[in-house]
Amino acid sequence: MKQSRIKRVEKTVETIPYVSIVKAFSENETSIEGVVSVNLDDLESPLEFNIVIYPQYPFKSHESETIKFFNINLLEYNHVMGDGVICIHTSSNPIIEKKLLIDFESLKNWIVKYYLNNDKDSHYEHLIVPESTVNDETYAFSFTEVDYKFSKGEYGFVNLTFLSVGKYRETKINNYLTQGFVNAFGGNLAFCNWNEAYKKSKNYSHGIFVFLEEPPAKHKRFIITNWIDFSEVLSDEFLKFLHNCEKEYLKKKRKGQYVPLYVGYKISDVEIHWQTAMIEIGNFPITGVKENQKWYSRLIEQEIKWGLTRNASYKYFFGRGKFTDSIADKRILIVGVGAIGSIVAKTLVRCGCRKIDLTDYDRKEPENICRSEYEFLPGVTDKVEELSNHLYHVSPFVHINHINQTYFEVVSKALFDQPKAKKELEDFLNSYDIIFDCTTDNDLMYVLNSLSLKNQMINLSVTNHSKDLVCAFYPNIYNFVTNQFSKILNNNVEDLYNPTGCWSPTFKASYNDISSLVQYALKQINLIFQEKASRNNFVITSHIENGYQLKLKQY
Incomplete structure (x- = not known):
C-alpha cells in the first residue's frame, strides 16, 4: 500500500x-x-x-x-x-x-x-524591501551611477521622465527614469548616464531626495517600514524642506497625488543605492510641533510605501554577459542594415556596444520583416530610422548616428578615382575602429578593399538559402569573397526569390537560417578580438545530413 x-x-x-x-x-x-x-x-x-x-x-x-x-x-x-x-x-x-x-x-x-561562523558574502546583498502599491498601482524607478559624490544629509530634488505603463503582478506599473539630482538651493548636482534619446524624453516630473550614507535597515538587511524609525536619521533642515515642498505642491492643487522620495545610502566605499518611497501630497509623514517657542517638523507613525528601484547602470545592465571590450568600447560603422546588418546591429547593442553608426539607402518594406530585425507596426520607413528606434528600445546606453547614404555612395563610387575624394573617404572611415560591411555589394566591397585603412573592416555575406556564411577581414576581402562565391561554394543563383514588379531578385532564407549563421560568426569574431588572435577569414557551412550542424573553416 x-x-x-x-x-x-x-x-x-x-x-x-x-x-x-x-x-x-x-x-x-x-x-x-x-x-x-x-x-x-x-x-x-x-x-x-x-x-x-x-x-x-x-x-x-x-x-x-x-x-x-x-x-x-x-x-x-x-x-x-x-x-x-x-x-x-x-x-x-x-x-x-x-x-x-x-x-x-x-x-x-x-x-x-x-x-x-557568521560568514559574510563577498557580493553585496540588497536590503529586503516590501513592495507596496499606491491606489492599486506599482511605481518603478531606474537610475544609473552618477559622477558626483553625495554628502551625508544632502537633499534636494530629482528630475524624472515618465517611461511607460505596463503590468506587474496583476497591477498597473508606472515606469520612470531618473534623469538627475538638483541641490535644494537650485544647483544641478549630477545626471544619469542615459543616451541622448532618453535624456531628451519629455513628460518631466520631479521627486525629492535625501542621502543618508548608512542603509536605513533593521538587522542590516530589512528596510525600515515606518517613518517614525527615521526620526534619528533625518535632520531638522530636511524635514523643514519636506514641509515646504508639500506647501508648494498644495498651492499647485496637487493634493492626493504621490511624489517619490529617493533615500540614498552607500552599499560600498564607491557605490550608492537609491530606494524610493511614495509620499502623498497632503499626507506627508510629518507634523508641526512647537518646541521652545519654535515650530519644528517631526515625523509621525505612518507606514512607508516603498516602490521599486533599480540600478540600471551599464555595468549591471550588461553584467550577465557582453562582448569583449575590444568590440564593445569601440566606434563601429555598419554599412547595410538588411537581413544580415540588422541582426549584427541588434546583437552588438545587446552585447554592450555603445557607439554605432548606420548607413543604408533602402527603405523597409513588408517583405523585409520576415528575415530581419524589423517590425510591421511602423509601416514603410527608412531602414536606418526604424532600426535606430529598435536599438534605443534595447539599450539606453547606445549612441547612434546616421551616415548620409547618398554622400557615401557618391564618394565611394562616382568619385573613387579622384585622389581628394578617395582621401576624404579614407579619413572618414578611419574615424571608426570597426566597420561591418553587410551590403553584399561587390562593387562597394571592391572600393572599400582598395582603400588604405587603419581599422578593422569585416565583410559578412551569405549564399542562397543561407547555406554558407563568408566572413572576410581587411585587407584580404574582395578576392577571398568573390573566389568563395564563384569557385568554391555551391551558391545556386537560379533558385532566387523574384518579387512582383521590377525588383532585383534576392536570395531565399528564413530569419532562423540567417540568424543562426550570423550569431555563430559574431561569436567567432568576438573570440578573435578577445584572444587577440589572427584575423583569419572563415566560412561557416550548414549541414543537414545528420541533423543540423554548423562547421567553421578558417583560411
Whole structure:
C-alpha cells in the first residue's frame, strides 16, 4: 500500500541523526507542518525550526523551494527573510525522501556557515524591501551611477521622465527614469548616464531626495517600514524642506497625488543605492510641533510605501554577459542594415556596444520583416530610422548616428578615382575602429578593399538559402569573397526569390537560417578580438545530413 506524504516525511526526518521531531507533523489542505530541533556538535544548544511543506514539494514553485524552515529569532543572521524563513537553495530531486535529505543538509550548511561562523558574502546583498502599491498601482524607478559624490544629509530634488505603463503582478506599473539630482538651493548636482534619446524624453516630473550614507535597515538587511524609525536619521533642515515642498505642491492643487522620495545610502566605499518611497501630497509623514517657542517638523507613525528601484547602470545592465571590450568600447560603422546588418546591429547593442553608426539607402518594406530585425507596426520607413528606434528600445546606453547614404555612395563610387575624394573617404572611415560591411555589394566591397585603412573592416555575406556564411577581414576581402562565391561554394543563383514588379531578385532564407549563421560568426569574431588572435577569414557551412550542424573553416 502506498504511504501517505506525511508518513514519508516523518519516516525520512526520523533517519537524520542531527534532527529530532519536537512537534509531530500534521497535514491540512494546503501544507504539512511540524517543528524540529537541529543539534550539531558546535551548537551550545539545539536550534528549533517550524517547518512548512507545500503541495508542490519536492518540486520548486516559481524557482522557490517549497519547504520552509522558520525561526524568527535568527533575523540578525545572513540569509534569513523578514518572517524568519531560512533562505536555502538546493538541488532538485523528484523523490520526496531524497529531496528532504538534500534540504536538511542545506539547512545544516546554513547553520555552520552563517550561524556558527557568521560568514559574510563577498557580493553585496540588497536590503529586503516590501513592495507596496499606491491606489492599486506599482511605481518603478531606474537610475544609473552618477559622477558626483553625495554628502551625508544632502537633499534636494530629482528630475524624472515618465517611461511607460505596463503590468506587474496583476497591477498597473508606472515606469520612470531618473534623469538627475538638483541641490535644494537650485544647483544641478549630477545626471544619469542615459543616451541622448532618453535624456531628451519629455513628460518631466520631479521627486525629492535625501542621502543618508548608512542603509536605513533593521538587522542590516530589512528596510525600515515606518517613518517614525527615521526620526534619528533625518535632520531638522530636511524635514523643514519636506514641509515646504508639500506647501508648494498644495498651492499647485496637487493634493492626493504621490511624489517619490529617493533615500540614498552607500552599499560600498564607491557605490550608492537609491530606494524610493511614495509620499502623498497632503499626507506627508510629518507634523508641526512647537518646541521652545519654535515650530519644528517631526515625523509621525505612518507606514512607508516603498516602490521599486533599480540600478540600471551599464555595468549591471550588461553584467550577465557582453562582448569583449575590444568590440564593445569601440566606434563601429555598419554599412547595410538588411537581413544580415540588422541582426549584427541588434546583437552588438545587446552585447554592450555603445557607439554605432548606420548607413543604408533602402527603405523597409513588408517583405523585409520576415528575415530581419524589423517590425510591421511602423509601416514603410527608412531602414536606418526604424532600426535606430529598435536599438534605443534595447539599450539606453547606445549612441547612434546616421551616415548620409547618398554622400557615401557618391564618394565611394562616382568619385573613387579622384585622389581628394578617395582621401576624404579614407579619413572618414578611419574615424571608426570597426566597420561591418553587410551590403553584399561587390562593387562597394571592391572600393572599400582598395582603400588604405587603419581599422578593422569585416565583410559578412551569405549564399542562397543561407547555406554558407563568408566572413572576410581587411585587407584580404574582395578576392577571398568573390573566389568563395564563384569557385568554391555551391551558391545556386537560379533558385532566387523574384518579387512582383521590377525588383532585383534576392536570395531565399528564413530569419532562423540567417540568424543562426550570423550569431555563430559574431561569436567567432568576438573570440578573435578577445584572444587577440589572427584575423583569419572563415566560412561557416550548414549541414543537414545528420541533423543540423554548423562547421567553421578558417583560411
